[in-house]
Amino acid sequence: MKKLLLSLMFVGATGFAFAQMNTSNVSATGVSNLAAVSQTGYNNSSTVVQDGDMDPLGGIANEAYVTQVGDDNSADVGQFGNTNVAQAEQMGTYNSSTQLQGLGWAEDNYAMVSQDGDFNMATQEQLYDNNEAYIYQTGLANVAEQYQSSLVDDMPGNYAIATQYGIFNASLQMQAGSENVASVSQGEIGNSATQLQAGNGNWATIYQNDISLGGFNTALQVQVGEENVAVIDQGLFYSLNNIAAQDQLGDRNYAYVVQEGEDNLSVQTQVGEDNYSSTNQSGLENLAVTDQLGAENVATTTQWGDLNTSMIEQLGFANEAYVAQLGLANYSEVSQVFDYNYAEVFQSGLLNFSSVDQFGFVNYAATTQDGIFNASLVEQTGEWNFATTDQLGFLNYAETVQFGELHMSNITQTGIGNVSIVNQSN
16 A cells, blocks of 8 residues: 555656656856746746856856746757847747857847747847847747847947737848847738848838738848938738838938838839938839939839839939829839939829930929820930920820920820820930
């Protein structure tokens, strides 16, 4: 009877221990390392490796904190170098986090992961000096990755912030250089955000359904250079299945996109310095493409409606293009080559077509279309040419060709089926 009682006690004890099954491994070498691990729940695991090397130039006072509440969570921390701090808090089930900081004498790095939900995954990797990274995820099956390096020793660090609350959202942030900032805020379902930055002082921000309904939006930002700014806002209004891509190469370029509605596409490419691009889309299946090569070019596109298309191409210095489309299936293209050209296009109605080509210096073109099936073409080659086109009605056609200098043309069409052709040269 005594043997049976002891056997039952042993089985119960081992069964309880097996059910808990929390594991923690901590390895620290050197001076002033600190690790605090607290695990509550079942089948949680954590691994902390800290190497505070005794070299006079580095390896002192690493800290790691791991707190897991829930079941089947996993946290891994590996730190090498100076004064690194990594902290992971996970509440829920099947969350995982990985933190790696510092190669060589990497100083003052800080990484923070807080996941409240289930099946979330966070990865952080930071190299060299003074980097900071934060990930906060609440929801289900979100994935966030952050990779940062200042590339050289003794430089200010980068900041990466990813906040995801919803389900099936994914974000990737990669930064190389100094004082870059990348931030992502995502809610709802199935959004994807990618930020790639190289250089110094760049700023990238993405909002996706953070305060609105929708989901399955895609945002991509690539910046190489210094002090570039890129903003994608797909979260202020209802936003579903929209795509926005921004690519900037150079210094002090600015790109901004707001998308509201469904299946809108915006692409912005800037190469050079001090270029500005802005796109505002509201509706269904609108397309806006802006390409800028040069310096101090300005391009804005506003689309309110469905199936509108805007194409802007600028090559040179201080060109300006402004396009506004209100209605359905309107098409506008603007091409500017060389310097100080100005173009504005306003389309209201259905299936209007506008084309403006400017090749030269200080040319001016303004087109207004209000109606259905109106078409306008403006071609300017030379300097100081001026052309305006106003169309109100149905099936009107206007064509202006200017070659040379100091030409002026004004076309106004009201009604149905009007045709105007102007050719000027010297």
